[in-house]
Amino acid sequence: METPSDTEIAQVKLPAVLDLAAADGFLDTMRSHAIAGSRLRIDASGVEILTLPCIQIILVVLRSQALVSIERPSDAFISAFNDLGLSWSDGSEPAPESAEHSMAAESTGAEIQPSPDRPMEETAMPKRIMTIDDSKTIRDMLKLTLLDAGFEVLQAVDGQDGVDMLGKEQVDVVITDINMPKMDGYAVIRHLRGQSEHKSTPILVLTTESETEKRNLAREAGATGWMVKPFDPEQLIATINKVSP
Numbered sequence: 001m002e003t004p005s006d007t008e009i010a011q012v013k014l015p016a017v018l019d020l021a022a023a024d025g026f027l028d029t030m031r032s033h034a035i036a037g038s039r040l041r042i043d044a045s046g047v048e049i050l051t052l053p054c055i056q057i058i059l060v061v062l063r064s065q066a067l068v069s070i071e072r073p074s075d076a077f078i079s080a081f082n083d084l085g086l087s088w089s090d091g092s093e094p095a096p097e098s099a100e101h102s103m104a105a106e107s108t109g110a111e112i113q114p115s116p117d118r119p120m121e122e123t124a125m126p127k128r129i130m131t132i133d134d135s136k137t138i139r140d141m142l143k144l145t146l147l148d149a150g151f152e153v154l155q156a157v158d159g160q161d162g163v164d165m166l167g168k169e170q171v172d173v174v175i176t177d178i179n180m181p182k183m184d185g186y187a188v189i190r191h192l193r194g195q196s197e198h199k200s201t202p203i204l205v206l207t208t209e210s211e212t213e214k215r216n217l218a219r220e221a222g223a224t225g226w227m228v229k230p231f232d233p234e235q236l237i238a239t240i241n242k243v244s245p
Contacts, residue, residue, distance in 0.1 A: 013043040014077075023053035023137050045072035050080040052208070053137040056230040059086065060141045063233040084230065127172040127244060128152045132162035132188060133206070134180045138229065142175065142206075145233040151240070159183025163191050166198060172244045174198075178207040178214065186221050193222035202243035206231060 012029055015022065061068050081087060129151045131142045139155050146153045154169060156162035160182040166174070174192065178185035185205055192198040202224040215226050224243050227236065
């Protein structure tokens, strides 16, 4: 006999291939069931291919307040997370990261550069975060994570859009991708550091790139920190709070 709580449980079986084309539909499913407060059980037994956008969606939803559980994960599903040094388990600590995907020496899990002194702001207003990324999926995941943490979120669809918006807006932290059309992340950072109003604004790079040379380029341009996609929501929030206390 079903109880009321039983009837609130939705079950979704994941397809064999969770690629970029499936990411938007998967996100809509997670939103409609999980983010709305429904209990959602996800059967991952048939997954054979799991791409980064879908990994990111799973990470964000499992680290949010949504009532979601992953059941019977396939070997391919588990390997996709293990290969990135991440844990898919809801409520668990992230798995130890490999050297290749390590996000560095701080307890927040991000590589942080010293920031110029910033004046203390006597305000109870929520922090304003600008995200710059040409991937709608990543923008959606960032917005979901940041709103859940109580931040105000502004979004830009590429580097030029971000620079244009930041010419009119004051924000507490900028999160930018590197590989984008019109203006890449390096150019965004250099432009902002050349503006008096953004000389000390913390700028976090969030990218799929992990090469030391590219990190050094971002550091030389003036980046405050570097994180590798897919991001762990808890680490991202901890990093934001570290660079903008």
